[in-house]
Amino acid sequence: MTSQRKNEQIIKIAVVGDIHDQWEADDAIALQQLGIDLVLFVGDFGNESVNVVRAIAAVDLPKACVFGNHDAWYSASDWGKQKCPYDRTKEDWVQDQIDLLAETHVGYGKLDFPALDLTVIGSRPFSWGGNVWKNAEFYKERFGVTSFAESAAKMIAATKSAACETVIFLGHNGPVGLGDRPEDPCGKDWQPIGGDYGDPDLAEAIASARSFGKTIPLVTFGHMHHSLRHTKQYLRKAIFASDGTVYLNAARVPRIIQNNQERWRNFSIVSLQAGLVSQVSLVWVGQDFAVVSEEIIYQSANQVVQPA
Template structure:
């Protein structure tokens, strides 16, 4: 009799752009959902150290990258002019990085032996697009000066990963998922249209796949689901070459509905190297699922967009 290797089905929560919307109830909700891993796509707030501190204390396996808002007062000239603290005495960007420690995977990887997978982080603090932005910030903080060097750091992290199953975690998604405003990384401000994905992440994914790694999931945020010009919803899921690309930026992620306070999470079911289902769930104040929208099922492909 031939034995078959079985893989435990994992439940992964992806938390979209937080923008200061994180409460103690979020941690309780994740515990109630029974997730095996939590992935944070960044934009915790405008260098919101206390939000990061609260999330860093969460007692669930996790990985995170930082978004453009997480270096809001540091990465750009105009941001530094608005900085509310003395940058000669404090460094809120570094404080956030230090708080997450090994859970910050920007340009790095974290192995999860108990889950049989590794999470590789893309370029942290990304603003998106095909122009290399914030050059001095990236040179000083990470020693990179262009997209090619950025790609090389991601590929090196993937090559050093202990597991063959790789999840890429980014703030912004990769270039190549479409150039319409409603696509996962489509530009929804004037002039409308254009692919605002990160080319360095796209190259890193391609090179990692060519090296023989399995990439069941690439998840990110940044480009909010609600389109600016129509208030309709963008496409949250794309599937290509066996990889599910998930934009998890359902913003705002906490809403008040009458007397009920609800919060959303994207849930990914992963069986080995295969994503079997993705859904967007809203959890009520009693920690029950108030609504669930299935975005993807393995056998039915795309169900619907948010």
């Protein structure tokens, strides 16, 4: 593909927010019907839900995935280990999930998509968010990482190895720096209310990527649900845009709802062209796989309309 055709190409990306066991065979069909070029999964498939991850691994589309805190629910913390429903001396559901996703798991790594002229960089897998280094034993044993600085270094190394100049950062939690109000994309909505709960290591990796001259049209994540814990009067902000980068929190939970006699399933759709995000919309797909609701939540001033 020539560089001119790449610039004209409109890439349609589906971001699947926190699943929490809400994944069905119809979801994979819906993605095909939507004409998606790339699917990004932000993690929290379930509480170490190996069967859900197995279904995600079978999705027959270009994809990249990271794991969320729930994907190590029984393995990362002392609290979780006490509630573990299986014998951890005989089974390792965390490793089972990692093995199932294989190279599509980009946590602390990257995956090049030459046909799309972009690379997806994965942030710290299994993130709980915030500026305190949590689950130290888990990260040391699984990844040889003992601090935010070492965590950022892994992401920076992955960025340096990216084959493409346009990179997308995919995380479970977003970076620090997107606001400290409870309704901000990574804002703390539990007591004490307020504060930026973003990941400092991801923010450092993004800054380094900019210093390398990388184009970063999109940073996408989930973790902080759209419905706020302290109020139902308004929802969490899904979008933050700065310096040519759109930050998207795709955690619309629950992502499958019952609407009268139909089941509706949610995806965030990102249109990417010439290294820029032109539009982001929140869509709900009905039982006949048609879009039954679409809310445009971001539109660039220079949006290019796709020819019919």
